[in-house]
Amino acid sequence: MTIPPGLTQSQFDNALGEFREAVGSDWVFTIDEHIAMYKDYFSPLLNTDLQPIPSAAVAPNSVEEVQQVLRIANDYKIPLWTISTGKNYGYGGPDARVSGSVIVDLKRMNRILELNEDHAYALVEPGVSHYDLWLEIRRRGYRLWTDGPSPAYASIIGNTMERGAGYGLLGERAAAQCGMEVVLANGDVVRTGMGANSNSETWQQYKHGFGPSIDGMFFQSNFGIVTKMGIWLIPEPPAFRSAEVYVENHEDVIPLIDVMRPLRHANVIANSATASLNFGGYVEGGQGPGGGIAAPPGTPPPGPPGWRARLGFYGYDRVVETNWEEVQDAYASAIPGVSFHSDKYSAPYNPDTMLTESKLAAGIPSFQESPLWNHAGTFVSMVMNFSGETYWDFMQTYDAIYQENGLRYMGGPLHMHTPRSMMTLAGVPLSPSDPEMNQGRIAMVEQLIQASAEKGWSEYRTPLVFMDHAMESFDFNNHALKRFNETIKDTLDPNGILSPGKNGIWPQRLREEQA
């Protein structure tokens, strides 16, 4: 059994006894079979001694039990690592950064506390998945849409806190968050925004509250444990059209992007649009791109069938039709050979008759993106200018580094969450049985992160293994952001118990050990 760093077996046994008193003995997991369920089987460190192993997992069922877990961890200085229903595939799964951490599994806190049809929001606990919420909306017969990821069993809170994205009208999910409840490392419970007023009737309706907005501090951080979150939903539109734009040539990705930008600005294309190579998202026969395109040596440069953009149009029937016509006109006048496909639906919607391609943009749980995860791989997830030329430069830059490492980069999926920036995934294949090769791939990803930083592209999210490297690339004023994060960390969590190392934020005692 792995034990937390700095503790004796006897001390840890005592701590486990206290955890059992706090959450019930059934909800403290210590034997190997149970601990194995908290392992990232997609880790670049799989089958090496470097992959962190948790010492135990605890599953509290309430805010009060979370507070007890924190009190015990503070008493013994045990590092915790918080997870919920989310899977975080490709980004570290449930792995902690420090071996011997106790996993705080919030799966039992799975209540939908409020579902408001009139104002289109939900208040949920961390164990609620997008699929759970979608089922509950249907059970109640509410005319609301969610905007989930694919696959849909991701935690709403977990995926939102990681700034995950959807494909519909609220694709930039972090922007759809409104109000949260957070348990700080000292056990204090804070409600953000209007929720700080105990009697507030707008906690899930007005984001900003009074004074500084602190919600953002808890995204991708280790400053607290989020136990409740408000998430905005979408009133069911009267009509919906799911559409695809096809271009024939690899270079056509440049106008595909550039034509889309003003249409996104004008809200003619209102959803979180995507674009990808038009052969299903990955190369058959590759070693496993894991979300991007990493083809083995010898793979020819990409040619037809080019690219595909996926769009969604929502609202009153005439608005939907007018916007779709505008988009077709804009593309037809800019790209020779462009073609279109679309499917239109009207309320009341029947998911059973909806094409798989349409479900994602309508927020209906789908597993369409699941094939991206078929193979072991890790991700580089870069945010860049919403510009065709920028993306072309990105592909050339990445392909050069991939070729240095015996691979090809042929273009990954693009997500246009906002009209001003876009995000792309580059997949790097791994092999569970070849740790030596994986070490080389880790070095390759670090090379990609560094090259990106020099170009002005930054990661929006990264696997655990690369968190320190990614944080180092945010280097303005000699890493002032990192120092600021550390100041907050040391103030809120002086014992450094909460998810040490998360997104490159280490508590003082572990920074000193590293030094």
Place this chain on the structure above:
Amino acid sequence: MINRRLFLKTSSATLASIASINPALAKGCTGKRGTVIDLVLYDDRVDASSRFATDAKSNGSAILSIQDDLTEASFGQLQKVLTEQEAVIGGYTTPHAASYVLGLARDYQYQQVHFTDLEPELRQLLDDAGQKDALTAWVLAPMQSADSGRV
């Protein structure tokens, strides 16, 4: 909490089933025949896994094909079974498929009561058989079921 009786019973049943369909794995595996696994997940692309499913089906198990990941169909069936909190679920699948199911089952208060990685002899046999990355065997049981000693 999983009790020892359940653990031993499901483990031995799984090992027996695996042994029955893969001679390379039979050495060192002991246990009585028969199954306590209500639902068996298998990979229909792999003969050994299909034989495992056939064997399990003849012993009364329901079976469900799964390849490397969850699909809308397999998720729907699995989610229903997991929600009911009654079935012991076993699999002889790729590690990726296993990791998806394990990750999902974790959220439905299921616990892993057996996996091949814990058996040194079996791990060696898997390596010898060149199947280190090919198939893995696992068994999941609902905590409530384990508490009650239903199996």
